[in-house]
Amino acid sequence: MIKVxxxxxxxxxxxxxTALQQSPSETKIYSFPGSxxxxxxxxxxxxxxxxxxxxxxxxxEIDLCVAGEESYLVKDNGxxxxxxxxxxxxxxxxxxxxxLEASKExxxxxxxxxxxxxxxxxxxxxVDAAVEAIGGKYPTVLKFDGLAAGKGVAVCLDEASAMExxxxxxxxxxxxxxxxxxxxxxxxxxxxxxxxVVDDQYQILAPARxxxxxxxxxxxxxxxxxxxxxxxxxxxxxxxxxxxxxxxxPTVEGLIKDxxxxxxxxxxxxxxxxxxxxxxxxxxxFGDPEAQAVLPMIKGDFAKYVFEGAKGNLQPDLIExxxxxxxxxxxxxxxxxxxxxxxxxxxxxGELDGAVIYxxxxxxxxxxxFETAGGRVYAIVAQGATLQSAVxxxxxxxxxxxxxxxxxxxxxxVLHF
Numbered sequence: 558m559i560k561v562x563x564x565x566x567x568x569x570x571x572x573x574x575t576a577l578q579q580s581p582s583e584t585k586i587y588s589f590p591g592s593x594x595x596x597x598x599x600x601x602x603x604x605x606x607x608x609x610x611x612x613x614x615x616x617x618e619i620d621l622c623v624a625g626e627e628s629y630l631v632k633d634n635g636x637x638x639x640x641x642x643x644x645x646x647x648x649x650x651x652x653x654x655x656x657l658e659a660s661k662e663x664x665x666x667x668x669x670x671x672x673x674x675x676x677x678x679x680x681x682x683x684v685d686a687a688v689e690a691i692g693g694k695y696p697t698v699l700k701f702d703g704l705a706a707g708k709g710v711a712v713c714l715d716e717a718s719a720m721e722x723x724x725x726x727x728x729x730x731x732x733x734x735x736x737x738x739x740x741x742x743x744x745x746x747x748x749x750x751x752x753x754v755v756d757d758q759y760q761i762l763a764p765a766r767x768x769x770x771x772x773x774x775x776x777x778x779x780x781x782x783x784x785x786x787x788x789x790x791x792x793x794x795x796x797x798x799x800x801x802x803x804x805x806x807p808t809v810e811g812l813i814k815d816x817x818x819x820x821x822x823x824x825x826x827x828x829x830x831x832x833x834x835x836x837x838x839x840x841x842x843f844g845d846p847e848a849q850a851v852l853p854m855i856k857g858d859f860a861k862y863v864f865e866g867a868k869g870n871l872q873p874d875l876i877e878x879x880x881x882x883x884x885x886x887x888x889x890x891x892x893x894x895x896x897x898x899x900x901x902x903x904x905x906x907g908e909l910d911g912a913v914i915y916x917x918x919x920x921x922x923x924x925x926x927f928e929t930a931g932g933r934v935y936a937i938v939a940q941g942a943t944l945q946s947a948v949x950x951x952x953x954x955x956x957x958x959x960x961x962x963x964x965x966x967x968x969x970x971v972l973h974f
Contacts, residue, residue, distance in 0.1 A: 559864050562587040562602065562614055564636060564649075565625025566595065568887075568917035568936045569845035573625055574599050575915070576852045580860035587619070594916030594927070607633045611643050621864045624649025624821065627704060627842050631659045637821075646867035647820070650754075650841050654817040657839040661700045661738050664839050671811035673804055674835045676741035687723050690739035698740040699723065700838075701732045710779060710838075712742065743828045743835055746973055748791060749847050750825040752805055753862075755871035756818070759809050761801060763854055763878045764791045765847040766973065771894060773968045780894045781933055784969030786944065787850040788882040800827065800834050808839075820867055849915045849936045850885035854878045882947040884970045885938045886955050890918065890929045891962025897931035898962055905958040912939040912954035929960055944970055 561584055563574050571594060577584055578598055588595045589602035589610055604610040607629065614622060622640050624647065629636040635652025649655075656663040668675040679690035680702070691697050699722050701709035709732050713719035725731040751762040765787040771777040804825060812819050824840035824847075843851070852859075857876035865872050891898040897918070906914060906927060918932040937955045941947030948970035955965065 558583045558585055559621060559860055560585045560587070560617065560619050561621045561623060561860065561864075562589060562610075562617075562619050563599065563623045563625055564589055564610075564629050566590050566592050567626070567845060568915040568933065569843055569848040570625035571595055571915040571917070572849045572852045573623060573843070575913070576855060576859045577623075577863070581858050582860045582864075584860050587617070589613075592916060592919065593921040594919055607636065607639060611639050611645075614640070614645055615643055619645055621645070621867055622647045622649070623863060623867075624842060627655070627658055627840065630655035630841055631704070646864065648863045648867040649821040650817075650819045650823075654812065654819045655841045657817075657823075658841040659704055661702045661838065662736060665738065665740075667811060667815070668836060671807050671814070673807050673811070674833065675837070676743045676835060678738050678740040680736050680738050682727070682736055684723055684727055687719075687727065687737055687739055691719060694742075695719070696742040698742050699726070700738040700740060701726050702735040702738060703733060743830050743837070745828045745830045747837070748827050748829060748834075749785075749844050750800055750805065750827055751843060751847070751851065752809075752823050752825070753866055753871060754809055754812070754819045754821065754823045755866045755869060756820065757809060757813050758871040759805060759823075760871060760873045761797065761805060762822075763787050763789055763851050765844065765850050766791065767844065767847050768966060768969055768972070771889070771964065771966075773966050773972075775972065778894055780889065782844070782846045783887045783889065783933075783966045784936075785844075785847045785850040785885045786882060786947075786970045787847065787854060787885075788944070789878055789880070790882070796829075796834070800825075804834060804836055820869065846885045846887055846933075846936050849938050850883045853913060853938055853940060854881075854883050879940070881940055881942045882944045882970075883938060883940045884944075884947040884951040885936050886951045886965065886969050887917075887933050887936045888955070888958070888960075889933045889964040890931055890960075891964070893932055893964060899929050899931045901929040901960040901962055903927045903929065903934070903958065903960045908957040909937070909954050911950060912937050914938075914958065934960070934963075 588599040640647035939950035
């Protein structure tokens with residue numbers, strides 16, 4: 558039996574735990590901090606912080622720790638670093654390596670140093686320097702240097718929107734202390750690439766595309782993600798080889814050259830420009846909501862795959878990906894992303910047929926019913942032999958589940974394809 562502890566509490570972690578539970582290998586799964594929905598399939602952990610979590614894992618003789626949320630990778634001394642000290646294999650990079658996500662400036666410097674194709678940039682500390690770096694050229698891309706739960710990036714079409722975001726980052730300090738990156742705007746469709754990285758080895762997984770903005774036609778403010786699609790068919794023509802040769806392989810080689818130990822999922826946010834694929838950002842874990850679209854497509858022994866990888870033994874043959882398409886559709890609470898409402902009863906969860914639901918912002922009320930707990934509430938995911946059939950299925954099933962004030966896009970899997 559593999560005793561696994563998954564760190565995180567959202568829809569991504571619900572999907573990871575589900576994939577681990579459905580593996581042929583026998584598992585006992587724990588979750589921290591978890592959620593009411595997660596605790597239906599995983600055991601709750603008695604811990605309050607990273608030190609007490611490590612003590613819990615040692616006491617329970619945990620075989621594997623899986624990092625879901627990015628914050629724990631860079632919190633205190635780092636989850637993976639502490640696991641290594643305790644002799645516990647961890648699927649997630651050490652703190653120094655997780656700076657690829659925690660610091661946009663660190664990541665850009667890494668890309669430039671290892672000649673990985675990306676857009677030009679400048680890093681600034683104040684408003685005047687930001688305005689000078691933009692130089693009146695729009696659209697421009699502005700990024701907060703640190704972690705911001707997927708909301709620290711703005712594509713600004715004009716001076717007014719740029720100044721508003723600059724004020725949020727450098728004036729109001731909405732995301733905390735940190736610098737601002739002014740980046741070259743790159744045009745083209747985006748694609749999310751995931752790889753399992755084990756030291757100097759890697760395996761490219763199924764790709765995905767997510768939908769960041771709250772409203773149809775990619776309008777409205779950025780969110781953590783309102784949906785995603787995944788299929789091996791997204792690797793059209795020579796695209797997979799191009800991405801591997803120009804971005805994935807140089808990244809893994811760069812990690813080795815820079816002495817940055819890495820075992821875990823690595824996310825590459827790419828844009829397919831006329832000049833070829835270029836990287837926008839790294840994430841040091843599975844994407845959210847992309848994980849919810851990708852993980853149901855995995856066949857094989859996912860639990861053993863992750864366990865062996867965390868021990869330094871990448872075994873690509875343990876998993877494969879289904880043909881066809883997977884579509885993930887997120888429902889968000891009233892007011893999101895500017896604010897979010899909680900306490901709205903969710904109806905229809907038990908009526909799903911041919912789709913799965915991954916809980917993100919839910920909790921049980923006093924009568925044992927699920928209600929909203931703010932933000933992105935849940936994701937419903939369905940598969941189909943074609944993109945069109947998967948889209949039809951996910952919307953048909955999602956119509957069965959609802960709550961007051963629900964926000965949901967109607968063009969996931971339709972826009973951009």
